[in-house]
Amino acid sequence: MSNGWFESVAEAQRRARKRLPSFVYGALVAGSERGNTLRDNRAAFDELGFAPRTAGQSDKRELETRVLGQRMSLPVIISPTGVQAVHPDGEVAVARAAAARGVAVGLSSFATKPVEEVVAANPRTFFQMYWLGGRDDMLRRIERARRAGAVGLIVTLDWSFSHGRDWGSPRIPQRLTVAEALRLAPGSVTRPRWLLAYARTGRLPDLTVPNMAEAGAPAPTFFGAYGQWLATPPPTWEDVRWLRERWDGPFLLKGVLRVDEAKRAVDAGVSAISVSNHGGNNVDGAPATIRALPSIAEAVGDQVEVLLDGGVRRGGDVVKALALGARAVMIGRAYLWGLAANGQAGVENVLDILRGGIDSTLRGIGRSSVHELDRSDVVIPPGFERALGVAETEPAAVARETATPRILAEVND
Template sequence: MASSKEWFETVAEAQRRAKKRLPRSVYLALVAGSEQGITLDDNVAAFSEIGFRPHIANLPQERVQSTTVMGQDVSLPVLISPTGVQAVTPDGEVGVARAANQVGTAMGLSSFASKPVEDVVAANPKTFFQMYWVGSRDRILQRAERARKAGAKGLIVTLDWTFATRRDWGSPPIPEKMDLKAIVQFAPEGIMRPRYVLEWARSGGLPDLKTPNLAAPGEDAPTFFGAYGEWMGTPLPTWDDIAWLRNEWDGPFAVKGIMHPDDAKRAVDAGATAISVSNHGGNNLDGTPASIRALPDIVKAVGSQTEVLLDGGIRRGGDVVKALALGAKAVMIGRAYLWGMAANGEAGVVNVLSILRSGIDEALLGLGKSSIHDLTPDDLIVPEDFTRGHRARALAAP
């Protein structure tokens, strides 16, 4: 299908449209990684090092993409990864959840989201609630119980974060709240992106940058920076803490941020029913290899004991197929759907998921596979040194 005003053909085009529509600070918050951006770049570039071994005859007339992840049936092996306060459109996470529900896949909702878990679950019953280790055990348990009561189908605990926000190209300014001072400060960006401002004005106002899912019962929702400050002041979790929370949550339980086989084993020992191989989209410890490089060793260590997911750098259906062939049960996407949302709202998220679905189908056809469950490493050409880390080019990046 050719691109049109309401349709884009690639995730790259969604990104270009997002850049044209979003204020500069909002766009930079979506694309930037920590420090030099080595990990950010490698997340995408690493996929290009893997090749396919295609077949040309006796190809399957139909290809199956449906699977089950954390107890939820999904129509394709692509899930929505939880991302923090979404100032992309007024619908935020609710619009993303509706899009995912329309396509038949699951939604990951951040505890730092801009919309309440109750509203998101109502939009997509296949919602997993994501948590950071913020506050006391009592407060953490309150959030988990709220998610359970709302109908969340699983819990995702994200552990990879070192609180480093430095970026060589500068970190985008984020206001504490959209008061008069902030409005004046960001007015030049708004003038350059009138469509964005008008959309928010029609919805009743500008983003308030609050985190309703981190509010204790009877309290107002904290601001993003208020919640972040509590997070920074919380003692770092131990594996015993994770095991405690897992015991308190009797449903599917995932640990996100795994990049080392030893941590994968510890997560399984703590009771995780799923793990996500992830480097936080290049926003954690810069110099960490691409998540796809870490995947084979982690699958080898724990793949038969838990569901292994992957996020980081997914831009095409072929990327999804490469991850599945290396042992992932499914992938999670972040920036890709946010660019789709920025480009065309809820329909843009559906558009991105449709692009990935088509790409997966094309790769399955080319490989002669009738199902994603038939994929193996033999379908790929992987360089011998692939899992050892970055290429010299990435390490030498300015």
């Protein structure tokens, strides 16, 4: 279509691949090591089916919900992703798209746009933090987010940034200097629309991270901030509790895959958890998030809000996650492909696709609201679930001990 509209997230991905230089696109689709977890995030959704109803459906369906205190037009949140070099407007375009479609946005500490600009574009902005630097450093970032007007905090713990990728990981430079631009030129000139978009701004893609800048100091590069993260000892549960006590608003802990850790998160006082494996970019071999979701939602879903991220590509995927206990899902690659394909309008397009898919799935299974969904709406094959961190004496462990290993198909994410 003349306006660049597309009808599926798969088409957005195809256009993104066609538009982006290989070193940019490769960074979007990469996963740790062999990519087993990356592929399973997607493949696991395909193993689940639906139990449709054929008559008596409501002619109107309710998609609205409330997540972390925010009223949302659909149960989808923009997940924070760093260094959005797929489009010059980056996180600001994404925030505007989310605001236009009535959903919240997460902003990464490693974003290329400052939190103040993103909050101005979408007042429903959650600021994401890694455990990085000392406690004084953490407090400075919290205060900046608070002053900017962020409505909540996302603390991400599911990241180890594996360099070992069997298919090769694209090199990301410290700064995109003229020399680096010349080195990357062969891959860029074959993608003239991406290059032209940046040429019109009069600047090269920015690989600095302004939300990590100290007062009066220049913003560090992505890898400068990454180096500081590497030098920081991993947080303890006491650190999580300490950080939560310094933020009096909604607090989401991202990266939980185990029941015992979900319970520790509740004890630490978090408002919500996201069942996450960082989109397959943490430990390769971790289960797909949708496999781990049911046992976690069953254990703590009555105490905190449970979200899910990883592998969501269709409205039907959102419905499956909600049926298995999630309050909402977070999307990452899907909206980045939309951003690459058509800027802000492309992100809005992706959200509209998910909205349409949720609505049509609800109609097909005879539900009038996302709040009515439960396990009876999905067909779960034997051995599908993975209950991690459950004592062997607990019923959930016994119920799931029939889970059998399976060979992951070599499919593209």
